[in-house]
Amino acid sequence: MSSDDHIGFAFGSCEKSIVSRSVMAAVDQLCAATDVPVSLLDALEVPLSESLSALYPLGIHDAKVWVADGRLSVRIGVATASGDTSIDMFGEADALIRSFFDEIERPSDTCIELTASLT
């Protein structure tokens, strides 16, 4: 798999569970293609699901997932500007999400990029 292999999503009026399950499925397969241990795949499911759930009220309209240099990145585009800090964005789930995603960046007010090590 090349580092150019990324999966993009554009969502219509989708329920939270559809957004979460579709992104998780893509992450699972991208990680599996890079021989990530199953235990790590299991471990990322909850923080990723929590991050999508927390951002869903802001109107998730697109997402992009990719794996490069042993790191998983998930970029999420939302309709409404997110909070300034991760705790503003993720609320009570912030600690859980940050326990897995060691980088949380905001390329813009309506874009959040989460990155985690897969090693």
Place this chain on the structure above:
Amino acid sequence: MSEVSARVDAPTGCCFTMALPNSLVSIAVARSVVRRVTTFASDDAQSSFLIALTEVVGNAVDEHVRLGSVDPVTMTVSYDDSDTVSVSDCGQGYDAEPASVVPSNPSQESGRGLAIARSMVPEMAIESTGSGTTVTLPLVGLGIVR
């Protein structure tokens, strides 16, 4: 507009569109996503649908690789009025009549993908032009997206 939105049309209604890379990982991703968001009527229904999806996504990726296309293959899962999965490529298209989707030479090693897909999902629809092909696989009778 984000990078992803720029690469695929913004969907409306109950649907989502995925931009898939031109590599074999797309087949695994497409199968996994459809399996996760769909409740199938039976194991046989799931197998039939996923076999058809494998062939259709594989054909689309092959066409992009053959042409050296940098555009993504796209897959749209729609569950508004009817539940469907559509796969689109930006290839050169082909004659989509049923008689033409099987190889003329029985010993030919490739060229059976659409025939296999149609045998698994007989309601499959193909729209093909010189600038691309969209294959739509209806889930009616096989499952629902929920």
